[in-house]
Amino acid sequence: xxxxxxxxxxxxxxxxxxxxxxxxxxxxxxxxxxxxxxxxxxxxxxxxxxxxxxxxxxxxxxxxxxxxxxxxxxxxxxxxxxxxxxxxxxxxxxxxxxxxxxxxxxxxxxxxxxxxxxxxxxxxxxxxxxxxxxxxxxxxxxxxxxxxxxxxxxxxxxxxxxxxxxxxxxxxxxxxxxxxxxxxxxxxxxxxxxxxxxxxxxxxxxxxxxxxxxxxxxxxxxxxxxxxxxxxxxxxxx
Amino acid sequence: xxxxxxxxxxxxxxxxxxxxxxxxxxxxxxxxxxxxxxxxxxxxxxxxxxxxxxxxxxxxxxxxxxxxxxxxxxxxxxxxxxxxxxxxxxxxxxxxxxxxxxxxxxxxxxxxxxxxxxxxxxxxxxxxxxxxxxxxxxxxxxxxxxxxxxxxxxxxxxxxxxxxxxxxxxxxxxxxxxxxxxxxxxxxxxxxxxxxxxxxxxxxxxxxxxxxxxxxxxxxxxxxxxxxxxxxxxxxxx
Numbered sequence: 001x002x003x004x005x006x007x008x009x010x011x012x013x014x015x016x017x018x019x020x021x022x023x024x025x026x027x028x029x030x031x032x033x034x035x036x037x038x039x040x041x042x043x044x045x046x047x048x049x050x051x052x053x054x055x056x057x058x059x060x061x062x063x064x065x066x067x068x069x070x071x072x073x074x075x076x077x078x079x080x081x082x083x084x085x086x087x088x089x090x091x092x093x094x095x096x097x098x099x100x101x102x103x104x105x106x107x108x109x110x111x112x113x114x115x116x117x118x119x120x121x122x123x124x125x126x127x128x129x130x131x132x133x134x135x136x137x138x139x140x141x142x143x144x145x146x147x148x149x150x151x152x153x154x155x156x157x158x159x160x161x162x163x164x165x166x167x168x169x170x171x172x173x174x175x176x177x178x179x180x181x182x183x184x185x186x187x188x189x190x191x192x193x194x195x196x197x198x199x200x201x202x203x204x205x206x207x208x209x210x211x212x213x214x215x216x217x218x219x220x221x222x223x224x225x226x227x228x229x230x231x232x233x234x235x236x237x238x
Numbered sequence: 239x240x241x242x243x244x245x246x247x248x249x250x251x252x253x254x255x256x257x258x259x260x261x262x263x264x265x266x267x268x269x270x271x272x273x274x275x276x277x278x279x280x281x282x283x284x285x286x287x288x289x290x291x292x293x294x295x296x297x298x299x300x301x302x303x304x305x306x307x308x309x310x311x312x313x314x315x316x317x318x319x320x321x322x323x324x325x326x327x328x329x330x331x332x333x334x335x336x337x338x339x340x341x342x343x344x345x346x347x348x349x350x351x352x353x354x355x356x357x358x359x360x361x362x363x364x365x366x367x368x369x370x371x372x373x374x375x376x377x378x379x380x381x382x383x384x385x386x387x388x389x390x391x392x393x394x395x396x397x398x399x400x401x402x403x404x405x406x407x408x409x410x411x412x413x414x415x416x417x418x419x420x421x422x423x424x425x426x427x428x429x430x431x432x433x434x435x436x437x438x439x440x441x442x443x444x445x446x447x448x449x450x451x452x453x454x455x456x457x458x459x460x461x462x463x464x465x466x467x468x469x470x471x472x473x474x475x476x
Contacts, residue, residue, distance in 0.1 A: 059462075062461065062462045065461075070459065073324065073325070076314065076328075077320045077321070077324050083315070086311065090311055090314075090331065093331075093332075094335070097332070176424055176425055179417065179421065179424050180421045180422070180424055183417065183418045183421045184418070186418055186424075190414065190431075193428075221304045221308065223300065223303075224297075224304075
């Protein structure tokens with residue numbers, strides 16, 4: 001782990017505070033990654049205890065967000081940081097908000113797992129698991145890039161969102177066909193659609209985390225850029 | 239407009255900076271309110287120019303978000319505010335993010351209006367307009383409360399979200415019935431569902447703005463509270 005950017009302060013106490021915040025963000029991220037994993041497993045296996053656990057974990061995620069948020073604000077007030085340190089603290093506030101929204105999506109998937117339990121129409125498992133793996137990877141890599149304070153991997157992560165969108169379109173098409181073939185299953189199939197949509201949104205949030213990270217490290221706002229514009233800004237040579 | 243909280247600084251320049259930021263937030267909010275209005279009108283009347291305008295306006299909204307965000311960060315770095323002023327600036331960064339996401343939802347509705355143009359299945363107009371009115375009111379009142387830096391109205395605004403959710407459930411039930419009756423229209427009806435869902439999410443974002451506002455004014459984090467807990471915190475006596 002590259003601590004060069006965090007561990008450079010004359011005040012040991014300030015170093016520790018920033019390090020503590022970074023660790024808490026990673027704890028929060030890890031928790032949400034676990035939520036996604038459990039939610040998808042609950043969905044595919046019908047394990048309702050797992051689904052309930054995901055819903056319970058959401059409180060922990062919310063509490064962590066509020067804690068980190070408060071700590072960042074307090075540090076800004078007491079230490080009056082500028083330049084990179086200030087960007088770091090403001091970016092953390094934004095990133096934890098994205099992580100919290102990812103947690104909400106995982107909770108939603110768990111709720112759909114409960115709603116669909118015992119149902120035969122909750123397929124396609126295989127495609128759904130594949131899509132879940134994709135967005136989990138995106139989120140994991142985004143958090144890893146944050147931990148290393150490095151933007152090098154960012155374009156590779158955001159590029160994956162196109163695959164996620166493609167998977168989403170594929171699954172949606174299958175589900176529409178299924179609804180047409182068996183209209184009695186429309187309500188349940190809609191629940192599957194909410195699940196797939198929640199996954200698709202997790203991919204978006206992973207991209208947002210990447211954008212915040214670029215701002216933190218490079219001081220440049222790269223939100224709302226296209227993939228190729230982003231690659232130029234971050235300095236990727238293909 | 240109550241300027242007491244903003245206009246109390248010894249530095250005239252600082253007062254002007256904060257005032258300028260508040261005005262920009264309100265401009266951004268007004269733009270997004272207009273986007274919702276135009277998007278719904280495009281949807282109900284089939285006016286495609288209007289829909290295109292909403293999509294174009296999204297760039298303006300994004301630019302405003304980035305501008306305000308940068309100004310807030312610069313003021314924090316230069317003025318090193320504490321207490322209320324710091325909370326104000328950090329809250330503005332959060333609030334403009336919610337406004338930007340509302341703009342995205344309006345854009346989505348405009349896209350659906352384009353997709354559904356010429357289609358007969360895009361009803362029910364009446365219910366949709368009613369729901370749109372509800373969430374527009376919520377957003378408007380939330381921005382108004384921000385302009386006045388007052389949390390008094392917050393519980394009344396967030397209480398409306400229950401009505402929005404009820405409307406959403408009603409419309410969804412109608413749309414499911416329609417899909418069952420005429421499975422050939424499933425794809426188009428799904429586009430209507432996305433529209434209704436975007437409206438429902440706008441209501442959520444209005445609630446988030448309210449929560450951020452309570453933190454700004456009272457210094458208390460009221461996210462993730464139930465409506466009755468929120469009322470207690472904000473001090474509403476029924």
